[in-house]
Amino acid sequence: MSRCLRIAICAVGWKSKWEDSIAKYANKFEIEGVLQKHDDGVVRITACGEENQLEDFLDELYELFSESDSYVEEMEPFVKDRDYRGIFRVL
Numbered sequence: 001m002s003r004c005l006r007i008a009i010c011a012v013g014w015k016s017k018w019e020d021s022i023a024k025y026a027n028k029f030e031i032e033g034v035l036q037k038h039d040d041g042v043v044r045i046t047a048c049g050e051e052n053q054l055e056d057f058l059d060e061l062y063e064l065f066s067e068s069d070s071y072v073e074e075m076e077p078f079v080k081d082r083d084y085r086g087i088f089r090v091l
Contacts, residue, residue, distance in 0.1 A: 004048040004080045007061070011043045012069040019090045025060040026088035029053040035090045042073065047088075048080050
């Protein structure tokens, strides 16, 4: 079953290599969506995919941020209202 999540990450000391890692994880688990960095230090990720693959993607995110002071601030499900054309974009 396909699910969608909006994830807000409080990104303390954001590293540009994290963008590449997140994009690789999204590709690996066939996740589509968008990653956007904001000036207030929050990174927002919109991710859609099959339930099991989305959970694997989240596990990778938690693992990536476990080594820093960054953390997932908010996570909420939503109904997909946009077409991400099957890709994951980093803006």
